[in-house]
Amino acid sequence: xxxxxxxxxxxxxxxxxxxxxxxxxxxxxxxxxxxxxxxxxxxxxxxxxxxxxxxxxxxxxxxxxxxxxxxxxxxxxxxxxxxxxxxxxxxxxxxxxxxxxxxxxxxxxxxxxxxxxxxxxxxxxxxxxxxxxxxxxxxxxxxxxxxxxxxxxxxxxxxxxxxxxxxxxxxxxxxxxxxxxxxxxxxxxxxxxxxxxxxxxxxxxxxxxxxxxxxxxxxxxxxxxxxxxxxx
Numbered sequence: 001x002x003x004x005x006x007x008x009x010x011x012x013x014x015x016x017x018x019x020x021x022x023x024x025x026x027x028x029x030x031x032x033x034x035x036x037x038x039x040x041x042x043x044x045x046x047x048x049x050x051x052x053x054x055x056x057x058x059x060x061x062x063x064x065x066x067x068x069x070x071x072x073x074x075x076x077x078x079x080x081x082x083x084x085x086x087x088x089x090x091x092x093x094x095x096x097x098x099x100x101x102x103x104x105x106x107x108x109x110x111x112x113x114x115x116x117x118x119x120x121x122x123x124x125x126x127x128x129x130x131x132x133x134x135x136x137x138x139x140x141x142x143x144x145x146x147x148x149x150x151x152x153x154x155x156x157x158x159x160x161x162x163x164x165x166x167x168x169x170x171x172x173x174x175x176x177x178x179x180x181x182x183x184x185x186x187x188x189x190x191x192x193x194x195x196x197x198x199x200x201x202x203x204x205x206x207x208x209x210x211x212x213x214x215x216x217x218x219x220x221x222x223x224x225x226x227x228x229x230x231x232x
Contacts, residue, residue, distance in 0.1 A: 005180045007187030015184065019177045026169040033162040035098050040155045047152050050145045057141045061134040068127040077128060090143065095151075100158045102151035105143055 005011060068077050095104040 005184060007184045009188065012181065012184045012188065015177055015181050019174065019181065022169055022174055022177065026166060026174065029162055029166045029169070032098065033159060033166055036155060036159045036162060039097055040152065040159060043148060043152045043155060047148045050141065050148050054141045054145050057134070057138040061138045064131040064134040068131040071127045072125055077131070097155065100154055102154050103147060105147040
């Protein structure tokens with residue numbers, strides 16, 4: 001509260017410095033918030049496209065696997081699935097967006113050629129090949145969706161955190177600092193007026209004392225003059 005601040009010029013200078021620093025910080029955070037929102041909108045558009053791709057790829061994968069099961073049977077489909085030995089490898093790297101660290105997911109061995117899938121080409125049909133290819137595409141879409149969704153969540157968390165800091169400066173800290181500044185300035189003005197009034201009173205008393213001293217001196221001089229004239 002403003003009343004808890006000691007009204008001194010030193011405190012006034014410190015508060016003015018804090019106001020200047022807080023206003024600069026507020027402007028910087030506002031720019032960061034706006035930049036994050038713009039980046040988030042781009043990621044959001046990408047996320048919507050990725051989700052649509054995942055849904056579309058999932059539907060295609062389901063249709064191809066259902067067709068393969070119907071044409072080749074579950075045993076053949078499961079046998080082809082278990083033949084795979086070279087499993088996909090996934091690694092993550094950090095990527096910085098407006099000060100927010102988001103993951104960048106890299107995958108290898110997802111899309112495979114016929115001879116890399118492990119099952120015999122002659123022992124399977126095109127239906128199984130289509131199903132394998134469809135699920136490889138679905139896996140790539142899921143990996144990309146995981147990257148985009150994670151980045152979007154991290155960006156959203158950072159936007160909310162930055163908004164809270166902006167609001168704390170704008171609606172709490174800066175108003176309190178301005179109230180304290182106004183309170184100290186008012187108190188210093190009151191002290192200055194009181195000091196001026198006190199100095200004026202001292203000056204008036206000094207002038208009255210000097211006037212009284214002059215009057216006493218003049219009276220004494222007059223008495224001496226009268227006494228001198230009488231003696232003559």
